[in-house]
Each structure stands twice: as structure tokens, then as C-alpha cells.
Amino acid sequence: MFSRLSKFVYYKLMKWELRGAFPSDIDKFIIIVAPHTSYQDFILGVIFRSVTGIYRARFLGKKELFRFPYGWFFRAMGGYPVERSKQTNMVDAVAGIFNKHDQFVLVLAPEGTREKVKSMRTGFYYIAKKARVPIVMVGFDYANKKICISEPFDTSNDFEADMEFILNYFKGIKGKNPELGLD
Helix, strand or coil: CHHHHHHHHHHHHCCCEEECCCCCCCCEEEEEEECCCCCHHHHHHHHHHHHHCCCCEEEEEEHHHHCCCCHHHHHHCCEEEECCCCCCCHHHHHHHHHHHCCCEEEEECCCCCCCCCCCCCCHHHHHHHHHCCCEEEEEEECCCCEEEECCCECCCCCHHHHHHHHHHHHCCCCCCCHHHCCC
16 A cells, blocks of 8 residues: 555655665665665655565664664664764664575665765775675665666775766766755
């Protein structure tokens, strides 16, 4: 029921398009979504998750989001609370989550914030490398009303080349607030 409603909202009311598809033959991968410039990205992401049927997708969020009165909602949506103030090895912790599951999909916003940033955070890259899972890039292009899904990308031993490839994928994709997107 929610899937049909989401498709109606996404395609008919919002008039967005979908380019690409998530891999159906891969049990574990990381989805990175960019640019992340508005709280509306989360709402669009929830609708998009239902439209594509990728219900197993999980996300990390600052632990403050998981407090009363909204904590139950973010957990129900697939959230994992993250303690950002402690010195923890997030890469090892998240790679461990991948290793504990037969199927696991994690969605991250590599900019780490809705504010203007000069570069992406690279934790997603190191998590993918340590967990030995591919990265699927998803662009929320508000200017053209398209969500673009890449083919799965396996990291190599050349960090610079890999990051250049990833950044090039997102070139030209405009977020809700384009002035806050990556340069």
C-alpha cells in the first residue's frame, strides 16, 4: 500500500524521474547520497526507498535524533544512532555491522551535514573498503527532478582516482539548495 502511494506521490504529484536501479544481485553495499543540502532530502529519501523497494536500507544518524519524542520514528525508518562526541573508530564499527549480517545496505550522506562543505568526508570509502562492499552513488537532482543511481563501484588501491571518479559522478547534480552543494 505504502509503495503504491509513494509511487503516486513521486511520479504523479512530484513529477520526478528515476534513472538507474539498485543491484538486485548484491546483498551488501553502501549507498552514498549527494548533494545533501536540505532536510527535505530525508523525506525524498523515504519516498524513494519505497518507490525502489529497497526497504532494507539503513542509515546512521546523530544520537540526538533518536531521543524522545522522535527516536521511535528514526529507529522504525532503519536508523542506527551514532555517538559523534566520543573518539570511536566508526569505520571498524560500521564494517563490523556489515560483517554481522548476510544482507545489509547502508545509506550515508558523505558531506556529513546540510551546511556548505569544501569536500566529502571519506568514512564511507574506508567502510566500503574494510567491509569489502561496493558503493552505489545516488544523486538527488532537484533542478531536473531526477534521482540518478549509479552502477555499483568497487574501490581500488588508488584512493585519489576513486575519489575523483565519485566526485565526477555528482558533478552537475543540483541539490535543493544548490549554494550549499559541493563545488
